[in-house]
Amino acid sequence: MTVLRGLWPEVQDTCTSLGLMLLLVLFMGLARVVTRLQLHRFMMAHTFVLEFLATFQLCCCTHELQLLSEQEPAHPTWPLTLIYFFSLVHGLTLVGTSSNPCGVMMQMMLGGMSPETGAIRLLAQLIGALCSRYCISALWSLGLTKYHLNERTFICRNPIQVDLPKAVITEAICSFIFHSALLHFQEIRNKLRIHLLAALITFLVYSGGSLTGAVFNPALALSLHFKCFDEAFLRFFIVYWLAPSLGILLMILMFSFFLPWLYNNHTINKKE
Numbered sequence: 001m002t003v004l005r006g007l008w009p010e011v012q013d014t015c016t017s018l019g020l021m022l023l024l025v026l027f028m029g030l031a032r033v034v035t036r037l038q039l040h041r042f043m044m045a046h047t048f049v050l051e052f053l054a055t056f057q058l059c060c061c062t063h064e065l066q067l068l069s070e071q072e073p074a075h076p077t078w079p080l081t082l083i084y085f086f087s088l089v090h091g092l093t094l095v096g097t098s099s100n101p102c103g104v105m106m107q108m109m110l111g112g113m114s115p116e117t118g119a120i121r122l123l124a125q126l127i128g129a130l131c132s133r134y135c136i137s138a139l140w141s142l143g144l145t146k147y148h149l150n151e152r153t154f155i156c157r158n159p160i161q162v163d164l165p166k167a168v169i170t171e172a173i174c175s176f177i178f179h180s181a182l183l184h185f186q187e188i189r190n191k192l193r194i195h196l197l198a199a200l201i202t203f204l205v206y207s208g209g210s211l212t213g214a215v216f217n218p219a220l221a222l223s224l225h226f227k228c229f230d231e232a233f234l235r236f237f238i239v240y241w242l243a244p245s246l247g248i249l250l251m252i253l254m255f256s257f258f259l260p261w262l263y264n265n266h267t268i269n270k271k272e
Helices: 002-038 043-069 077-093 101-109 115-140 150-154 164-184 190-208 218-224 226-231 233-271
Strands: none
Touching: 002 043, 002 077, 043 077, 043 115, 043 218, 077 190, 101 115, 101 164, 101 218, 101 233, 115 218, 164 190, 164 233, 218 226, 218 233, 226 233
């Protein structure tokens, strides 16, 4: 009984954090419904607000997930379960948005999005990422749990545990794998696709989380590690902005140019 009493505050704090995230998802969902009803005639404003809300939701939830994962660092099963669950939630609720500058860049390079729409989405993601940071800071200042400390948002908690080349390779590979799956899972039924992507995100976080955090999202990285960007901008810019973009570029080069060229070359040689 004493053990249960000792565990109860921990359980209470965890439930409070989970409730906060679910409440945030609910509010963002309501905001998206209002946006679709009121701004459907104004395409650019509609696109901007939906992308802003999606990025805001993703960043806020990830801040809280990062907080929960630090409570039990020796037992990653629970944080990974939460990552999988909230990846499903985001996959179900953020349909039609990317919340990731790399996703926008991929669509623009493949010709699926105009430069104007891409610029609007990138701006919305940047503003959403920065606003989420200040929102989380305000929520944590309320002290809803013992882990909610406002000072956390003003400290650089460096997630890079390896040297620069390894960190760049890790983020580039994660971005390459995730966006390759995103591109090739489009033909799969939506319900199954969301589960596959959630499982892939969980696997990538498990594999690369101890090295760089496995963020592979420049907007999310800016929100999570804003103070680190301020203190070591070049290092964080290379790892969290350039490396994921490099992964996207390599993915497009491979699937759009190299593999078709290899296939055509093989076909010609076979005919000869």
